Amino acid sequence: MTVTLSDVAREAGVSLATASRAINGSASRTVGAELRDRVLAAAVRLRYTPDANAQAMARGRTTSLGLLVHNIADPYFSAIAAGVAQSADAAGLQLTLASSENDPAREIEMVHLLRRQRARAIVLAGGRSDDVAVNDHLRLALADFRSSGGSAALIGQPILGVNTVVINNAQGASSLARAMHDLGYRRFAVLGGPEDYLSARERRDAFIFTLRELGTTIADADIVSTSMDHAGGQEAMRILLAAGTLPEMIFAVADTMALGALGVMREAGVRVPQDVALAGFNDISTLRDVTPALTTVRLPLHELGHMATELALSGSGDEPEIRTVHTELVIRDSTPRLR
């Protein structure tokens, strides 16, 4: 059914070894021109393709890179994935994509799967939680993976002992807070995402902290915790609306959340930015042209994918390598000057 290298060798009238050398051609290319041509011709004639699995076995290393995301349908992750895919391709690696659906247990499971597959490296995209048990398991899974020859990198918080691209969430949220204060806003609400999700918390806390430094405090009731996605934005906004008093400005710790909130507000007849200002985080590209243009904190998502891939592939010395990415504030129409 499948044509193997032996078939090619026989067809070309050479030994298996010669056929292998002629077709692979990589290392010490010591094969006569004539034989090489015969082999290549035979390979084409038979429509032969080397079996990557067999090669992996024989060579002792695979050619695949694992990418682990929370949810590939989320524009945040798909943008990162695009970067990783590009880098992987440039490195001649196949990308194995695993979408954990926001379930830490599945995430751990998939690290194990990637180990079974003997992936060269794993890129873990998406921030970490502060669940000690989960982190311990994940750390262990990653240690196993690395001990069986793989390397890993993650995008998020440097708490798992592997190379990490750290996003300076605090810086972004802080500069956003300052800018909002400068624009005249004084009464805020925060759609803060999951309580145990570090990226969300970093953004939320930095925002709150900076405002407090500027003399403005946010009531607890105006800080609402939900999931960090579209549905979470909707839910949080509903809670806020139900509470009654609308703030002057709402900070959603992710653009997708801001989007969900936007939808709920529209249904409720609340206008942005006339009735309330709104800002997000990430600057996902799909949203750059909508009205009102959303104020946000930009992250170089594509680039993040590149960096993480590079870090993942660079192997790991004893000390995990940390690279910090800074954010960029993008003020748009959704947060006009207040008075």
Add this chain to the structure above:
Amino acid sequence: MTVTLSDVAREAGVSLATASRAINGSASRTVGAELRDRVLAAAVRLRYTPDANAQAMARGRTTSLGLLVHNIADPYFSAIAAGVAQSADAAGLQLTLASSENDPAREIEMVHLLRRQRARAIVLAGGRSDDVAVNDHLRLALADFRSSGGSAALIGQPILGVNTVVINNAQGASSLARAMHDLGYRRFAVLGGPEDYLSARERRDAFIFTLRELGTTIADADIVSTSMDHAGGQEAMRILLAAGTLPEMIFAVADTMALGALGVMREAGVRVPQDVALAGFNDISTLRDVTPALTTVRLPLHELGHMATELALSGSGDEPEIRTVHTELVIRDSTPRLR
């Protein structure tokens, strides 16, 4: 460095075969309770994980599913990918993602790569072009793939001789046209996407044709061809604006194009829908809450991924299986009643 099954067998004091049976456990599970426990314990102690590549070789079949998209960062494809990822996971398969960056040559290349990898099946997402040479090459690559044991399915047009999920683009565009006409629009423009891209053309032509049936023709100058993405939408809209006369209603054959157009219009001070109405296609979820809410033709993207995966895995009889998906018109604020 890596612990193998032999290590486990030795540690447990049993033969390789017994260890294999105990750990795999799949088929005829004939292994004594005591030995099994010893093996399992040894495996845990040694932190052993089977080598999927070796298993694939021995068993003669891999456990991976290939997914080929034009661009994973595009919400259209990432939504489909989410569906495929879910189905793949349910089937116990690893997902190998390949993003062709809209390059047909790369797409063909990646089919070859997937064949090397001996993937179980391939899902090709994204419509086809009408480039005969490209299609021939792709068809050949797919034939090779199938002849070496894999199966395939695609989402788009049933022109490659494999199982296909056909999207009824014409139906969607046609009902959109009718609806727009009913709303009172008479002067149209179409951002039609690439000339050689079938999905784009089906949408564009059905829209134009239906309007003509209703007695309205669109001038050639008002039908502009660009790439089928955000940048293409921008470009097309600039061309339209440069031409001078604004139509009453603009149909972009993809939501992402509509988005690009929206951005250009905003810069030019053209308001949607006050100055001109706008509609897209696909109903990507990220856009459901923006203002103005975009009229579009909904495709069940997630479901598309499921269906395609199912078709890809169902193997292929002699006759390729065709399944048609219908669209659903979604009228929103971007196309209000005209007069």
Add this chain to the structure above:
DNA sequence: TTGTAGGCGTTATCAC
């Protein structure tokens, strides 16, 4: 039930 041995498709180490 358990063990022995051959094979999966390649690569790599040797001799020649």
Add this chain to the structure above:
DNA sequence: GTGATAACGCCTACAA
């Protein structure tokens, strides 16, 4: 330069 042949890690008749 070229060709046997032993790995690579696992599965699976076949035999015991």
